[in-house]
Amino acid sequence: MTTVYRKSAGLQDRELHYCPGCSHGIVHKLVAECMEELGLVDTAILVCPVGCSVFAGNYFACDCIEAIHGRAPAVATAVKRTHPDQLVVTYQGDGDLASIGTAEIVHAAMRGEKFTTVFINNAIYGMTGGQMAPTTLLGQRATTAPMGRQKELHGSPIRMAELLSTMDGLAYAERVCVADIPHLNKAKKAIKKAFELQLAGAGFTFVEVLSACPTNWAMTPVEANKWLLENMAAYYPLGVIKEAQA
Amino acid sequence: MTVFLHFNRDRCKGCELCVSVCPKHILALDMASTNVKGYHPAGVTDPASCIACASCAKICPDSVISIEKE
Numbered sequence: 081m082t083t084v085y086r087k088s089a090g091l092q093d094r095e096l097h098y099c100p101g102c103s104h105g106i107v108h109k110l111v112a113e114c115m116e117e118l119g120l121v122d123t124a125i126l127v128c129p130v131g132c133s134v135f136a137g138n139y140f141a142c143d144c145i146e147a148i149h150g151r152a153p154a155v156a157t158a159v160k161r162t163h164p165d166q167l168v169v170t171y172q173g174d175g176d177l178a179s180i181g182t183a184e185i186v187h188a189a190m191r192g193e194k195f196t197t198v199f200i201n202n203a204i205y206g207m208t209g210g211q212m213a214p215t216t217l218l219g220q221r222a223t224t225a226p227m228g229r230q231k232e233l234h235g236s237p238i239r240m241a242e243l244l245s246t247m248d249g250l251a252y253a254e255r256v257c258v259a260d261i262p263h264l265n266k267a268k269k270a271i272k273k274a275f276e277l278q279l280a281g282a283g284f285t286f287v288e289v290l291s292a293c294p295t296n297w298a299m300t301p302v303e304a305n306k307w308l309l310e311n312m313a314a315y316y317p318l319g320v321i322k323e324a325q326a
Numbered sequence: 327m328t329v330f331l332h333f334n335r336d337r338c339k340g341c342e343l344c345v346s347v348c349p350k351h352i353l354a355l356d357m358a359s360t361n362v363k364g365y366h367p368a369g370v371t372d373p374a375s376c377i378a379c380a381s382c383a384k385i386c387p388d389s390v391i392s393i394e395k396e
Contacts (some may be wrong), residue, residue, distance in 0.1 A: 081330075081394050081396045082394065083392075083393070083394055084329070084378045084380050084383075084393035084394060084395055085380040085383040085384065085391070085392055085393040086393075087389040087392065087394045091389070095337060095388070096353065096387065096388055097393070098387065099339075100339035100340060100341035100365070100387075101339070101341030101342075101343055101387065102387055104387070105386075105387025105388055105389070106385060106386075106387050108387075109387075109389065132339070147390055190340075203348070216331070228351055258385070260347060260349055260385075261384060261385065262379045264384055264385060265384075294341075301341040301342060301343055302341075302343065302345075302346045305346075325371075
């Protein structure tokens with residue numbers, strides 16, 4: 081009997097609190113699998129955000145630390161500088177990273193801090209009930225934009241991977257999604273590559289994961305992934321955004 | 327090759343992502359029963375047709391599925 085697939089040892093055996101079909105659970109698995117495959121579960125340090133994934137520290141088997149809202153990059157800066165040989169990762173949503181914590185992520189990238197950020201972009205505020213995020217698409221409805229986001233009123237959505245790629249300190253940025261198996265496989269490769277570049281001391285590494293929020297998008301999980309591929313991937317191009325030459 | 331698909335039924339939230347990615351179309355929600363959470367859990371309708379591609383297990387957000395073969 082050979083094992084084809086089992087839950088990663090990078091995760092604890094706990095039930096996730098996320099809604100049915102939420103991409104958080106899938107990305108948790110990819111991060112945990114990459115840590116396990118690189119033999120880093122015992123030494124990695126994960127900095128958790130505020131938002132739906134505020135309890136990520138309850139699920140990962142590595143050491144975790146909870147940052148205040150948006151400040152995970154500042155916490156990770158200190159952790160990485162004091163533990164330069166260990167893998168340090170922040171896991172942040174779009175409310176945490178692209179709204180309240182924009183200054184912290186921009187300055188961490190500017191300084192070229194040698195940790196990795198996994199950025200979950202689901203184009204909405206999940207935990208607080210579906211309010212408009214900086215990443216909400218034009219025309220997309222939210223509880224605070226019942227007629228849909230309007231460019232004249234709210235501006236256009238922020239592309240964080242491109243914005244951060246203007247910083248010389250950023251070594252690698254890729255945008256991926258987990259809406260189907262081919263994209264999920266690419267997402268895992270991107271996360272693993274970011275971890276490997278971090279361990280090689282390349283600089284700040286950033287993986288943006290376009291994610292589905294079926295509950296607040298008011299869709300079934302299968303519909304949400306289809307909508308993501310048709311709409312989000314059209315505005316937020318998938319692929320490597322920047323890879324600095326060593 | 328015999329494939330063994332294990333479903334941790336009480337962890338399933340019935341999101342159907344596994345059903346949507348199965349290339350052999352042999353997964354379905356069990357509409358005749360509910361699990362401890364109150365969802366109709368996913369299961370396999372034709373285990374003999376499984377090719378052990380693990381697509382269902384990879385996309386399951388709640389790590390419900392594990393797969394072995396011999």
